[in-house]
Amino acid sequence: MNIAQIESNLQNLIKSFSKETFIYDLLLVYGLPKASITRLQKGNLNLSKSEGEISWKKKLRFQEEYSADLHLTISELAQSIKHEERFVIVTDYVLFLAIDTKTGEKLDIEIQDLPKHFDFFLPWAGMEKAQHRNENPADVKAAERMAKLFDEIKKDNPVKSEEDSHALNVFLTRLLFCFFAEDTHIFQDGQFTNAISSHTAVDGNDLRPYLESLFEVLNTASKDRKDLPAYLNAFPYVNGGLFKDSFQAPEFNRKSRQLIIDAGEMNWKDINPDIFGSMFQGVIDPEKRGSLGAHYTSVPNIMKVIEPLFLDEFKDEFEKAKHNPKKLNELLYRLSKIKIFDPACGSGNFLIIAYKELRKLEIAIIHHLQDLQKAAAGFNSKSEQLSFIPKAQLSLAASFQVELFSRIQLSQFFGIEIDDFAHEIAQLSLWLAEHQMNVEFHREFGKTSPTLPLKEAGKIVCGNACRLDWEEVCPKKEGDEIYILGNPPYLGARNQSLLQKKDLEDVFSSASGTNSLDYISAWFIKAAIYNDKNNSHAAFVSTNSIIQGEQAGILWPQILAVNNQIFFAHTSFLWNNSAKNQAAVYVVIIGIGKASVKKKKIFLGDNVKMVENISPYLTEGSNTIVGKRSKPRNGLPSLVFGNQGIDGGHLILSNEERKSLLNKNPELEKFIRPLFGAEDYMKNENRWCIWINERDKDEALAFPEIQKRVKSVENYRKGGGQVARSLVNLSYRFRYIHEAKRSTLILPRTTTERRDYLVVGFLDKKNIVTDAAQVIYDPEPFVFGLLSSKIHMIWVKATAGRLKMDIRYSNSICYNNFPFPPISDQRKQEITQCVFRILEERERHSEKTLAQLYDPDKMPEGLREAHRQNDLAIERCYRSRPFESDEERLEYLFKLYEKMIAEEKVKDSLFEKEKKGRKVKK
DNA sequence: GATCCGACAGGCG
DNA sequence: CGCCTGTCGGATC
Numbered sequence: 001m002n003i004a005q006i007e008s009n010l011q012n013l014i015k016s017f018s019k020e021t022f023i024y025d026l027l028l029v030y031g032l033p034k035a036s037i038t039r040l041q042k043g044n045l046n047l048s049k050s051e052g053e054i055s056w057k058k059k060l061r062f063q064e065e066y067s068a069d070l071h072l073t074i075s076e077l078a079q080s081i082k083h084e085e086r087f088v089i090v091t092d093y094v095l096f097l098a099i100d101t102k103t104g105e106k107l108d109i110e111i112q113d114l115p116k117h118f119d120f121f122l123p124w125a126g127m128e129k130a131q132h133r134n135e136n137p138a139d140v141k142a143a144e145r146m147a148k149l150f151d152e153i154k155k156d157n158p159v160k161s162e163e164d165s166h167a168l169n170v171f172l173t174r175l176l177f178c179f180f181a182e183d184t185h186i187f188q189d190g191q192f193t194n195a196i197s198s199h200t201a202v203d204g205n206d207l208r209p210y211l212e213s214l215f216e217v218l219n220t221a222s223k224d225r226k227d228l229p230a231y232l233n234a235f236p237y238v239n240g241g242l243f244k245d246s247f248q249a250p251e252f253n254r255k256s257r258q259l260i261i262d263a264g265e266m267n268w269k270d271i272n273p274d275i276f277g278s279m280f281q282g283v284i285d286p287e288k289r290g291s292l293g294a295h296y297t298s299v300p301n302i303m304k305v306i307e308p309l310f311l312d313e314f315k316d317e318f319e320k321a322k323h324n325p326k327k328l329n330e331l332l333y334r335l336s337k338i339k340i341f342d343p344a345c346g347s348g349n350f351l352i353i354a355y356k357e358l359r360k361l362e363i364a365i366i367h368h369l370q371d372l373q374k375a376a377a378g379f380n381s382k383s384e385q386l387s388f389i390p391k392a393q394l395s396l397a398a399s400f401q402v403e404l405f406s407r408i409q410l411s412q413f414f415g416i417e418i419d420d421f422a423h424e425i426a427q428l429s430l431w432l433a434e435h436q437m438n439v440e441f442h443r444e445f446g447k448t449s450p451t452l453p454l455k456e457a458g459k460i461v462c463g464n465a466c467r468l469d470w471e472e473v474c475p476k477k478e479g480d481e482i483y484i485l486g487n488p489p490y491l492g493a494r495n496q497s498l499l500q501k502k503d504l505e506d507v508f509s510s511a512s513g514t515n516s517l518d519y520i521s522a523w524f525i526k527a528a529i530y531n532d533k534n535n536s537h538a539a540f541v542s543t544n545s546i547i548q549g550e551q552a553g554i555l556w557p558q559i560l561a562v563n564n565q566i567f568f569a570h571t572s573f574l575w576n577n578s579a580k581n582q583a584a585v586y587v588v589i590i591g592i593g594k595a596s597v598k599k600k601k602i603f604l605g606d607n608v609k610m611v612e613n614i615s616p617y618l619t620e621g622s623n624t625i626v627g628k629r630s631k632p633r634n635g636l637p638s639l640v641f642g643n644q645g646i647d648g649g650h651l652i653l654s655n656e657e658r659k660s661l662l663n664k665n666p667e668l669e670k671f672i673r674p675l676f677g678a679e680d681y682m683k684n685e686n687r688w689c690i691w692i693n694e695r696d697k698d699e700a701l702a703f704p705e706i707q708k709r710v711k712s713v714e715n716y717r718k719g720g721g722q723v724a725r726s727l728v729n730l731s732y733r734f735r736y737i738h739e740a741k742r743s744t745l746i747l748p749r750t751t752t753e754r755r756d757y758l759v760v761g762f763l764d765k766k767n768i769v770t771d772a773a774q775v776i777y778d779p780e781p782f783v784f785g786l787l788s789s790k791i792h793m794i795w796v797k798a799t800a801g802r803l804k805m806d807i808r809y810s811n812s813i814c815y816n817n818f819p820f821p822p823i824s825d826q827r828k829q830e831i832t833q834c835v836f837r838i839l840e841e842r843e844r845h846s847e848k849t850l851a852q853l854y855d856p857d858k859m860p861e862g863l864r865e866a867h868r869q870n871d872l873a874i875e876r877c878y879r880s881r882p883f884e885s886d887e888e889r890l891e892y893l894f895k896l897y898e899k900m901i902a903e904e905k906v907k908d909s910l911f912e913k914e915k916k917g918r919k920v921k922k
Numbered sequence: 923g924a925t926c927c928g929a930c931a932g933g934c935g
Numbered sequence: 936c937g938c939c940t941g942t943c944g945g946a947t948c
Contacts, residue, residue, distance in 0.1 A: 492941040494931060515933060516939075543942070550939060575942075585942050630935075630937090641938060646930060679927055679946095721931045735930095736937080750927055771938095772928055801940065806926065810939060851926085 006030060006125060007141070011115045019093055023054060023062050030124035032059070047083050059124065061085040070097050071108075086123060138270035143280055145266065146172070149259040157250040162420075167247040169421040173428050174215060175260070176280075177242060180432055183268040184439075186451055187235065193264030195231055196257070204252035207260075211249045219243035221453075240431065240454025273432040274299060274356075277347025277425040296346070297487045297541060302353045304589050308568040308601060309539040310338070310483045311357055318365055325396050328369050335362055336407035338481045341474040343465040343523060344488035345415030348426030351458060352433045354485070358408050359437040363444055369402045404447045410434055413458040414474040416465040423462040430458040466503035466522045476534040484527050484538035490585070491519035492545070513554035518545050521555050528564040528592055537567070537593035544572040544586045547618050549801025549813055553627035556616035560623055564592045566614040568601040572805060586804050588618060617798060621891070624898050626799045629816040633900065636820070637783060639747070639776050639811040642677075642769040644735040645689075646724050648716030650709045651734065653688040661705055671700050676763060677772030678748030682851040689768055692732045701732065738777065740765040745776040747787060749809045753797055755854050757867055758809070760787045762839075774809060785831040788838065788867070789874040791889050792818060798890055819896035823877050834870035841866045 009029045017025060024037050039045045040056055048055035054062040061081065065073045074090040074097045081088070081101055088099045096114060098107040100123070107120050150172065159165045178192040195214070200207045217228065218238040225233060252260075314331070321327035340354045376394035410430050417423040435451045442448040449455075461473050465488070476482055491500065493516045500519055507522040508514040514521070520542050527538035545551055570589035589603075599610045602620065611620040632638060645651060652675060653661065661668055675689040690709060692700045700706050714731040717724040727735055744763040749772055751758065762784065769775045776783060786792060795818055801808040809815075841863040845853055853863060875883060878896075883889045 490942050492943085493933080493939090494941065495943090513934080518941090545940075587942090628935090628939090644930075649929090677928065682927080722933095723931060748927080752926055754925085770929085803927080803941080803943085808940075812938070 006122070007115060007118045010118045014112055014114050019064075022093070023060075023089070026121075027060070027124070030121055032124055055083055055085060057083040057085070059086055061088045063090050064092065065090050066092050070095055074099060087121060138267070139272050139276040142263070142266060142268070142271055142276060145259070145263045146176075146280055149256065149263055152256040152259055153250050153252070156253055156256070166420050168250060169424050170245075170247050171211075171249050172280075172421070173424040174243060176425075177238075177428055177431070179264055179266075179268045180271060181238075182264070184435060186435060190264075191235065193261055195235075196264070197261050199231060200257065202257070203254045204257035207252040207257050208249045212246070215243045215249070216246065237453050239452075241457055242428070242431070242454060271432075273429040273436065274349055274352050277349065277422070277429045280347070280421075280425060297349055299349075299353060301487075301541060301589075302350055304570055304603070305350065305485050305487075305539045305541060305591075306354055306357060308603075309485055309537060309591055310481075311361070314358075314361055318361065318368075322368060323390070323393055325369060325372055325393060328365055328372075332362065332365055332407055334481065335365075336409070336412075337479050338408075338483070339412050339414060339474060339476075341414040341470070341482060341484045342486040343416045343470060343473075343484065343526070344486045345417045345423075345426050345460060346419075346487075347417075347422045348415060348429045348458070348460070350486050351413045351415055351426065352429050354483075355408070355410070355413060355430065355433050356437060359406060359441070362406060362408055363441060366402055366404070367444065373402065404445045405449050406437070406441060409456060410458045411456040415458065415460040416463055416468055416470075416473055417460060418462070418464050420462055423460050426460045427457050430460075464503065465526070466507055470526055470530050471533070476536070480534075482534055482536035484530065484536060485540065486523070487541040488520045488523040490543040490545075493517060508558070511558060513550075517551055517554055518543055521546060521551075524555065524559060524590075524592070528559045528562045531564055531593050532562045535594055537591060539568070539589060539591035541587050541589050544588045544802065547588055547590070547616060549799075549808065549810060550628055551801075552616050553625045553813075556623070556625055559592060560616075563595050565595045566600065566616070566618070567591050567593050567596070567598065568603070569614050569618045570603040571618050572802075573605070586802070590618070619798070621894065622898075624894055626813055626817050626897065628812040630812060632811075632816045633818075634820060634822045636786075636815075637776050637779050639774050639815045640738065641736065641811075642749075642771040642773045642775050643738055644771040646717065646720065646727060646735050647713045647731075650712040650716060651690045653690065655686050655688075658688045665703055665705065668703060668706070671696070671706070674767045675770060676746060676767055677770040678750060679772070681746055681761065681773065682748060682751075682759060682849060684849045689734075690732075691734075691768055694733075697732055706732075734768075736771075738775065739768070740775075740777040742778045744769060745779045745784060745787075747774045747776075747809060748772070749774050750803050751807050751809070753805065753807050754856055756790060756793065756856050756859075757788050757854060758793055758796065759850050759854050760784055761850070774811060774815075780828065780832075781835050782828045782831040785835045785838075785870050785874060786818075786820065788870065790867070790871045790886075791875055791878075791883075791893070794886050794889050795819075795893050798893075817897065819893050819900055821877055821896075827873070827877055830873045830876075831870065834866065834873050837866040838863065838870060 006029060010026075013022075013025050013029055021041075024041050027037050027040075028034065036045060040054065045056055046054055047057060048061075052064050054060065061077055061083075063073060063077060070090050070092060074088055077090065078088045078099045078101060084101075086101055088101060090097045091111060093111055096107070096109050096111040098120060099105070100120065102123070105120070107117055109117060153168070157164075157168070159168060178187070181187040182190055182192040196207065196210070200210050214232060214235065217225065217232050217235050221237045221239075222233075314335075317331055317334075318328075321331055335358060338358065340351060340358075342348070342350045345351055372394060413430060415423070415426055417426060431454055438448045438451050459473070461468065474482065496504070496519055501515065504514055504517060504519065504522055507525055508517075520540070523540060524538075524542075524546070527540070530536060531538055546555055568589075568591040572586040572588055575585045575587045599612070600614045602609045602611055602614055602618065609620065613620070613622065615621045615623055616625050653672065658672060661672070671690055671692055672688050673691040675687045677687075679685060680687050690700075690706065692706075701710065710732045714728055717728045717731060723735070740763075742765055744765065744767060745760060746763050746769050747758065747760045762781075763769070796807060796809060796814045799817070800814050801810060841860070842850070842853060844862065845860055853859065872882070875889075878892065883892065
């Protein structure tokens, strides 16, 4: 059910309704389940006992009212809500009153006007109002209308080549412009749609040539027009390149012609150029249609980029210059020298918002200058407010002539976009935004530059941002102030296409490790290099993967190496826009620019922290990054990966499966082992796996049950990726087959960061651990104490990669790099005692799962105390004076880490020298 | 809808 | 051969 459908269904309902079924039909319009509505109608679901009243839990409270005042009735009903009814409705089928109990909004209309207010009840259809406040229903409706039109046009005009597709994109863009123009006084009201409906045949046959000649007219200055019929000549000259090249318009039929007229009759004035482009983009690309606009950036998020990048600074300057007309004029000049560049501009949201914000600021400045002048002339009513300004400045103000035009040109806006249609739309949206701002300027000052003919456009290039030379797209000229921004595509290393891999290779000139980077890294590097050359600044929205785990260590040294610093950052927050299937991803916003001594800003939710330096982990502190390391330090035992199955689940048994297998063949006991992933361990769940050693292979395969399962694994692997296929002949076993000799230490790999401690434990040697956990085989007990210490958790939280926001424990980053000094046997003994105590405390609550025991809100005091003792023992290994805070612990760890790295470097270079020396002697 | 953990692919070291 | 990550995926309160 989409919005356009709801609206038209509602129109149908209102055209002819019966009082008996009206309310049920209304619910149906919003797509509520038919079965439930039938039950409601029969009375089964109706919670109300009173006659004529309906109450449906969480949905609706309804009453017909013919005698009393409807307003009185509805406010009584709304005040006595019992079943969380979302909407209260009272009607006499002439008047129609409704209250949204969640938002408090009210509707007070005549019932036939209901279709105009269809959006009031959208929460029934799962669309909250807060959502479509960002996402204007008019945009959604327009997008859905255009989708219909597009589908219909494509039926008659198959797209065979890129040229075809481009021509169609251009055509749609022009169409959009005309719709918009006729509703916003660029054309006469309804001029475009009326012309089509009165001058073309109903069957759509002559619409193509008609539109072609119309577009030509729009591209012809009036002096060059000859012998045109009046209705064509009435169209103004548009120019600006929008109608410049002639492309063939598509063919139409009766239906598609009608769809154009329908779309034209919508009110396009309410369309939001900020985001409607993203919606159309989704419409045009059928693959994206399911997730309409899922990846577009919401306006609040765009502001999070724009404000710290440049807008806040400009606003500050304005504030500071308020008494100084000379400085204000300089600021206006500065606005004319600013360049905004979005190297992944999509349909242009960032550019448009930036453009509008700058225009708004300019209006405010001009306004203020005017006020100053009026005050100087002594006839301004606001002069009292301006009385603090020295006379000399006022008379200076009087001497400046504030010219009433905008200094900000679309040609200051640059973009790169790989998608042809999006790039056309970006171009168009900028014009529309310009027109909107011109209207606003006119409202403020009674004067503005005319929108038509369109002047220079934004410089939007269609191409691959990784391959293009950014300095060619957005060249820096003397005095330019350049800001790069945007929300480039994120794509994990495993999901990139070959071409995208090549893009990264090209950008990083095959520096090591770049194959593990997210696609967005290319934008960061290119921006950093551009910044270094042009003294510009850049800020992007990005997946948080690039500031965590291994990627942090690969990417950031290269950015720092070209003299860039992070000058502001928003730490991870959940990606949020109102699209239906929005991406579940945590994002950060990072601003980089040439190194400076200015204070940097870290935004944590609504709080801002001013700091000296922002680390690549987006924390306050030095730029030290913990890279990967293949061996643990200081003689700690190796921590390894658990056993990956790649078995499609066929080697894994539930309790029941195991039982039934053993009932048939008790001999199979020897091939069945308990299996632990993180969840099994944390939540005390039992799973089992079929575990066959190579030497027992034939014996095991003699059992048909086993054979069947192995066959299933084989089939599964045949259909899998490279690794899976390489294991087809080993289908009786897991990818890895590690076992302990005596005991296993298990450490869940993916785990919530809410807990104060990592939960580790010992397992008997017969147990098998999956790759959902990490393992140390046959460890000394003190390692348990180390891993489950608070200080280790602090280190892990700082350095680990993440799954969304949850910790992803890694051995090469978290474990092998953990700074822990060599310790004496006596210390080991102490720690071991603490470990036993922790285990005892767990044992006391054996009825509870570990997940329950380690819930930070419910952790039993005994267990907590045991951990506290363990923490003390561990921390004594570092120094005798106790740590005072977690910040101190982390700082200490990083210092120690830096020291260790430095020492290793010295050792390495000595080793190298020695090697060389020996060679020379030879 | 918040919370928390799973499994596989695959390139790199 | 081991390992890290995912504009991830999904189950469960």
